[in-house]
Amino acid sequence: MVKELSSKPQQIINFICRFVENRGYPPTIRDIASGCAISSTSVVKYNLDILERNGYIRRHGEIARGIEIVTHSAHFKYRLLVPVIGQIAAGKPIPVPTSDTWDAAASAETIEVTRDLTRGREGIYALRVKGWSMVDALVSDGDIVLMEYVNAVDNGEVAAIWLKAEREATLKKFYAEAGKVRLQPANTRMKPIYVEPDNVEVQGRVVTVIRQFGSGR
Amino acid sequence: MVKELSSKPQQIINFICRFVENRGYPPTIRDIASGCAISSTSVVKYNLDILERNGYIRRHGEIARGIEIVTHSAHFKYRLLVPVIGQIAAGKPIPVPTSDTWDAAASAETIEVTRDLTRGREGIYALRVKGWSMVDALVSDGDIVLMEYVNAVDNGEVAAIWLKAEREATLKKFYAEAGKVRLQPANTRMKPIYVEPDNVEVQGRVVTVIRQFGSGR
DNA sequence: ATTGTTGTAGAACTTATGTTCGTTTTATGC
DNA sequence: GCATAAAACGAACATAAGTTCTACAACAAT
Incomplete structure (x- = not known):
């Protein structure tokens, strides 16, 4: 089910994890863009969609910073x-x-x-x-x-x-x-x-x- | 340092904690308002300010859902x-x-x-x-x-x-x-x-x- | 070459969300 | 009772942040 990831999405979850650890709340798409040297928000969304399809994260649409790291909540288990x-x-x-x-x-x-x-x-x-x-x-x-x-x-x-x-x-x-x-x-x-x-x-x-x-x- | 809290702010941290637990990201001011039966966003902000003054949470101004529960934050496992x-x-x-x-x-x-x-x-x-x-x-x-x-x-x-x-x-x-x-x-x-x-x-x-x-x- | 898929850009748009402010109500002290 | 502060309200505002759309390059398969 959970697929191998190429470098870019991998880099993004990494960033999200670190962000949540340090700040206590998830990053915005633009945070991710600048943090991962991506120049467009749509590229981030593109990769976020991939991550969600592969079960790495859960998105909560229309909601600011509505990114939930699934492994993290498994940790919560x-x-x-x-x-x-x-x-x-x-x-x-x-x-x-x-x-x-x-x-x-x-x-x-x-x-x-x-x-x-x-x-x-x-x-x-x-x-x-x-x-x-x-x-x-x-x-x-x-x-x-x-x-x-x-x-x-x-x-x-x-x-x-x-x-x-x-x-x-x-x-x-x-x-x-x-x-x-x-x-x-x-x-x-x-x-x-x-x-x-x-x-x-x-x-x-x-x-x-x-x-x-x-x-x- | 950490002061005693009256019921309303107490209720609010409680809500925030539970929200974060369940959803993986912090609530908005309006989430808190409806969750704590408060009818105005400004009242929430008013109480959030109190909570921050007393060291219960950390705010990140101008940032959507930028509420960090101090006890639950970074260094807190x-x-x-x-x-x-x-x-x-x-x-x-x-x-x-x-x-x-x-x-x-x-x-x-x-x-x-x-x-x-x-x-x-x-x-x-x-x-x-x-x-x-x-x-x-x-x-x-x-x-x-x-x-x-x-x-x-x-x-x-x-x-x-x-x-x-x-x-x-x-x-x-x-x-x-x-x-x-x-x-x-x-x-x-x-x-x-x-x-x-x-x-x-x-x-x-x-x-x-x-x-x-x-x-x- | 032609076509289609994947990844990247950037602008425009819409909505979500924090802040401010004047007002009103509820305690508290004198 | 009156004066003052603390707490609550709601509307208006500004901006933070998700989404959509079009365009374009890189690359593989035909």
């Missing part, structure tokens, strides 16, 4: 903007992602993490922990939990669980046992609790817990 | 490879970074995070928590703590502390009080402990705690 869609607190139902809260760009708050932290999983959203009800799970007020949207988890996985009867949200290790469900706190010093299977509603798999200290922004 | 230089456990001295453990490339293990998690701080290294001695600090076995290499912390900051007499490592909120040092666990249910000032050795500031679930545990 390592990073994830995770929407923080709500809070998780003892007595409140656990928010679940909907199509509109889903979009990181539309979300009021986002946290940026690497795929390292999400273990490469897709469909990750985040919740902010409110209150001290989950200290038994070693989760503190203000922590951020990265969640994967699933309705069931395997034994031993940590899940966000809604206990219908108690009307309570909690984060616990989940074990389906004969006729019962065992919920084990992350803190191994704590005793597990046993509940009826139809009393538990798995709202998501806990992937990561993040606690930040120091001044916020 | 989004991703950070943090070296995991050792373990932190109750009875073992806390490892401190040296010139050779320092280099992420040379380190045996690294964790990749975004600057978001390190709050833009420099000189970050990581330690893996071994054992259950720090559950009182809401830190569990296997957690990773991101540390900043400092020899002193301000009151209220969470520090990695080596208690010389007890030969014990711990993570606690640090408060210097008259003639004493108060060490407060992150778990507010727990009582603080008081120690002699010359018994404490601050080995670093705790920036972030990360706990991952699922595979690899």
Whole structure:
């Protein structure tokens, strides 16, 4: 798919990359012209079109400096903007992602993490922990939990669980046992609790817990 | 230097950041206006000027989309490879970074995070928590703590502390009080402990705690 | 030679986009 | 309450910047 490039287009992407690195925004066609010793804007457009056809860049027509370096955004693939869609607190139902809260760009708050932290999983959203009800799970007020949207988890996985009867949200290790469900706190010093299977509603798999200290922004 | 911001400019940088993330190029003043529910371009410029005065962004006047997010700019690499230089456990001295453990490339293990998690701080290294001695600090076995290499912390900051007499490592909120040092666990249910000032050795500031679930545990 | 394709030029045009400025509304101090 | 500053508005303006078009040279295939 991606074709070999002759020297001129090659020179141009190079220039664009360096420009973005140094300036924080993409160059104009005329910037490229002067930067690559090209005397006409149309020549630049000509080559830009080639670059776009071959998948090196993405153009956003009619938009000033609307050049996006594709490899650069592939580079971005390592990073994830995770929407923080709500809070998780003892007595409140656990928010679940909907199509509109889903979009990181539309979300009021986002946290940026690497795929390292999400273990490469897709469909990750985040919740902010409110209150001290989950200290038994070693989760503190203000922590951020990265969640994967699933309705069931395997034994031993940590899940966000809604206990219908108690009307309570909690984060616990989940074990389906004969006729019962065992919920084990992350803190191994704590005793597990046993509940009826139809009393538990798995709202998501806990992937990561993040606690930040120091001044916020 | 960097001043606190009121809501509107805050909202604007947020928008700019997300825009750049998603589109690969900065927004126009009008993009910002519509994205932040501002009805006049001049209001945007007004706030942009504030942001620039306070060092959050850099403007390039007369240039289309010439907005550069300072924290995200040139010298700022989004991703950070943090070296995991050792373990932190109750009875073992806390490892401190040296010139050779320092280099992420040379380190045996690294964790990749975004600057978001390190709050833009420099000189970050990581330690893996071994054992259950720090559950009182809401830190569990296997957690990773991101540390900043400092020899002193301000009151209220969470520090990695080596208690010389007890030969014990711990993570606690640090408060210097008259003639004493108060060490407060992150778990507010727990009582603080008081120690002699010359018994404490601050080995670093705790920036972030990360706990991952699922595979690899 | 003839024709067609590719790369380069430069001017003209249109739209996108930053700036200015006078005015109006909303806080803030006295 | 009044005076003053901070913040918001909207229109008008100037120019930055993408696009289009015609022309022309270099070169390959016919």
